[in-house]
Amino acid sequence: MTPIVKPFEVLFDVAERSTLDHPAYGPYGSLAFPAAHRDRPWTYSNFVQSIDGVASFGGLHASGSDISRSAEDRWLMDLLRAHADAVLLGVNTLVEETQLARQTGRGNPRGPVYAIADAGCRDLRVKLGRRREMNIFVTGAAALNLADYAVFDGERLDALIITTEVGAQRLAERKTHPHVRVIVAGENQFVDLPQAMRVLRSGLRIEWLLCEGGPTLYGYMARAGLIDEKFVTVSPLEIGLQIPPEQARSEAEQKSRPKFRPTTFNAPGFTFETAPAWRWMSCRRAGDHQFNRYRRA
Numbered sequence: 001m002t003p004i005v006k007p008f009e010v011l012f013d014v015a016e017r018s019t020l021d022h023p024a025y026g027p028y029g030s031l032a033f034p035a036a037h038r039d040r041p042w043t044y045s046n047f048v049q050s051i052d053g054v055a056s057f058g059g060l061h062a063s064g065s066d067i068s069r070s071a072e073d074r075w076l077m078d079l080l081r082a083h084a085d086a087v088l089l090g091v092n093t094l095v096e097e098t099q100l101a102r103q104t105g106r107g108n109p110r111g112p113v114y115a116i117a118d119a120g121c122r123d124l125r126v127k128l129g130r131r132r133e134m135n136i137f138v139t140g141a142a143a144l145n146l147a148d149y150a151v152f153d154g155e156r157l158d159a160l161i162i163t164t165e166v167g168a169q170r171l172a173e174r175k176t177h178p179h180v181r182v183i184v185a186g187e188n189q190f191v192d193l194p195q196a197m198r199v200l201r202s203g204l205r206i207e208w209l210l211c212e213g214g215p216t217l218y219g220y221m222a223r224a225g226l227i228d229e230k231f232v233t234v235s236p237l238e239i240g241l242q243i244p245p246e247q248a249r250s251e252a253e254q255k256s257r258p259k260f261r262p263t264t265f266n267a268p269g270f271t272f273e274t275a276p277a278w279r280w281m282s283c284r285r286a287g288d289h290q291f292n293r294y295r296r297a
Ligand SMILES: NC(=O)c1ccc[n+]([C@@H]2O[C@H](COP(=O)([O-])OP(=O)(O)OC[C@H]3O[C@@H](n4cnc5c(N)ncnc54)[C@H](OP(=O)(O)O)[C@@H]3O)[C@@H](O)[C@H]2O)c1
Pocket: 046, 047, 048, 049, 054, 055, 056, 062, 063, 064, 067, 089, 090, 091, 092, 093, 094, 096, 097, 138, 139, 140, 141, 142, 143, 189, 190, 191, 192, 193, 212, 213, 214, 215, 216, 217, 218, 220, 262, 266
């Protein structure tokens, strides 16, 4: 049950200390979170980016793991998942990573399940008293067919959808997977994210929520002031914001070739006056990878 990753070097850490003594903390050291807000979960995000701030190559290597290339970063994701009542994702991450698995033959052709792989982190989750793992997907369009995706089978974890009134109607018309719970917040295209977070806190009793992106969902969440913390791994790669002409296209890019890659924040941002300040809570090192934790000041 001891993790197979190398220990992280702690450069500094001023965050809360864990109250539980568990071997899963061995490689990373202490990790804990403040109590939830009264009306919404304590929400922390996790991203990996290149030195120049890029979150996805796009093309046939669009996933975060293509940037991370680090067993420690993958394991840290498990440690963060162990502390969260649920993982929140934009639906495009699921759709894109599923299409890529089909196109490249890497991974399950019915797509990923965003679950804890490390047995030690799974055990820690139980000791922390967290419930069965849960993936929550945000979609306004609700254009996906749930039967195409392994995550909605309900075998490994519970899966939920947050959508609008129009999106919920669309899902109901398809009548697949009636066991998948649908939460309605908002009317047409855009989910009302503050309302959705209130429902997660009061209706589902979610206290700690891990937002794993992608950049679009994260951007809208951050702009709405709904992100409390951001874990950012800096991978020792320089990638460039403009997609080079020689890069092979994914299926999704066949129709309209994007010019730019996303940073971790892909939504309308802030102005000079409104950009929020963050506190740098911790920094660790594993090889040439840097692991940061920031908290909204
Ligand atoms: N580097 C990393 O750490 C990291 C982390 C995660 C993902 N990624 C990569 O990022 C890429 C996907 O990112 P992405 O930015 O394109 O997609 P995304 O954020 O995963 O999903 C975007 C979708 O979420 C829904 N959505 C987001 N905000 C909404 C709102 N306020 N109301 C309604 N719907 C909302 C919309 O779905 P509908 O269009 O259905 O309405 C939107 O198209 C993938 O390649 C993935 O592998 C990288």
